[in-house]
Amino acid sequence: QKEVEQNSGPLSVPEGAIASLNCTYSDRGSQSFFWYRQYSGKSPELIMFIYSNGDKEDGRFTAQLNKASQYVSLLIRDSQPSDSATYLCAVSRDYKLSFGAGTTVTVRA
Amino acid sequence: DTGVSQNPRHKITKRGQNVTFRCDPISEHNRLYWYRQTLGQGPEFLTYFQNEAQLEKSRLLSDRFSAERPKGSFSTLEIQRTEQGDSAMYLCASSSPRTGLEVDTQYFGPGTRLTVL
Numbered sequence: 001q002k003e004v005e006q007n008s009g010p011l012s013v014p015e016g017a018i019a020s021l022n023c024t025y026s027d028r029g030s031q032s033f034f035w036y037r038q039y040s041g042k043s044p045e046l047i048m049f050i051y052s053n054g055d056k057e058d059g060r061f062t063a064q065l066n067k068a069s070q071y072v073s074l075l076i077r078d079s080q081p082s083d084s085a086t087y088l089c090a091v092s093r094d095y096k097l098s099f100g101a102g103t104t105v106t107v108r109a
Numbered sequence: 110d111t112g113v114s115q116n117p118r119h120k121i122t123k124r125g126q127n128v129t130f131r132c133d134p135i136s137e138h139n140r141l142y143w144y145r146q147t148l149g150q151g152p153e154f155l156t157y158f159q160n161e162a163q164l165e166k167s168r169l170l171s172d173r174f175s176a177e178r179p180k181g182s183f184s185t186l187e188i189q190r191t192e193q194g195d196s197a198m199y200l201c202a203s204s205s206p207r208t209g210l211e212v213d214t215q216y217f218g219p220g221t222r223l224t225v226l
Contacts, residue, residue, distance in 0.1 A: 004151070032212040043154065043200055043217040051212050088151050095140065095204075095213055096165065099151025 003027060006089050006100035010013040014108050019076040021103050023089030024071065030098075033065055033072045038086045039101065047074070047087075079107045111135075115201050115217030116163060118169030122191055122222045129187045130221045141184050143176055144200040145169070152200055158184060191225045196221050 006023050013019045021035075032051045050056045050063040052070070062075040072091075076083055086102040091107035114133045122128050134141050139160050142150035149198055155174070157165045160181035170176075173191075178184040199222075202215040 033212070035149070043220045044196075046214060046216060049212050049214060090151070094165075095142075095157060096154045097142075097144075097152070097202075097215060098154070099216075101149065101151050 001050050002100075003102040004051075004089055004091055006087075006103045007102060007107050009104040010106055011103055012106045012108060013079050015079060015081060017079050019083065019105050019107070021075075021076075021089075023072045023100055024070055025091045027091065027098075027100075028067075028070065030069055030093050032092040034090040034092065034097065035061070035063060035072075035074045036090060036099075037087040038088055040086075043087055043109040049065045070075070076097070076105070079105075081095075081107045081109050083107050086098070113203050113216055115199075115218040115221050117221060118219060119222050119224075121226065122141060123226050124191060124193060127187065128191060128195075128223065129185055129188045130199055130223075131183055131185050131200075131201075132201030133183045135168055135205075135216060138203035138205040138216075140204045140206075140213070140215075141178060142202040142204075143184070143186050144202065144217075146198045146200055146220075147196075148158070149202055188223075191223075193225045196223055196225045205223065 034049045035047040058076045064073045088102045089100040090097040141158045143155040146152040158178040198220045201218045204215045
């Protein structure tokens with residue numbers, strides 16, 4: 001079992017719709033949870049982090065964490081073509097990040 | 110704040126040659142990390158420094174790989190006797206517990222893409 005699992009996609013959504021991304025993790029000792037966006041050929045760019053159960057909103061992005069279910073999600077509201085990228089879920093324990101393989105999102109104009 | 114920088118951005122080498130990459134972290138960050146990313150996968154942790162001390166090394170880091178961070182500033186990652194399987198994007202990230210954020214957040218550099226022929 002991989003430490004961090006994501007649906008690989010691709011996830012195709014129309015412009016203006018909500019994109020929903022899911023991530024599960026295996027290590028119950030994981031402390032913090034991150035979403036990074038990675039455009040093709042570029043390095044990961046931090047979108048947001050969450051460390052407490054519940055929801056956290058930042059602009060058009062909402063992260064949700066459920067530690068009992070070992071589940072993290074990211075919602076992208078009002079999706080734009082510029083949101084087309086691979087979204088990486090990462091979990092942290094003792095400073096080291098463990099990443100999922102990423103979910104590729106395509107926003108159709 | 111100029112962000113994390115890495116050099117070179119691209120490196121093409123022949124199998125068996127040695128290569129060295131450099132990472133300059135964000136200036137106030139005392140933690141520095143190296144990751145490797147292959148196509149279609151997320152980054153994989155290689156090693157981590159706090160100031161000049163190398164605190165953790167992944168089992169992925171064979172004895173052909175060595176990393177240093179003299180004086181706790183920039184870091185170098187050297188790969189000796191490169192193999193075709195070493196072809197990947199090598200990413201550097203830095204963080205600091207003094208930024209005031211609730212969690213230790215890593216910021217990535219642009220990466221060095223290595224191609225071993």
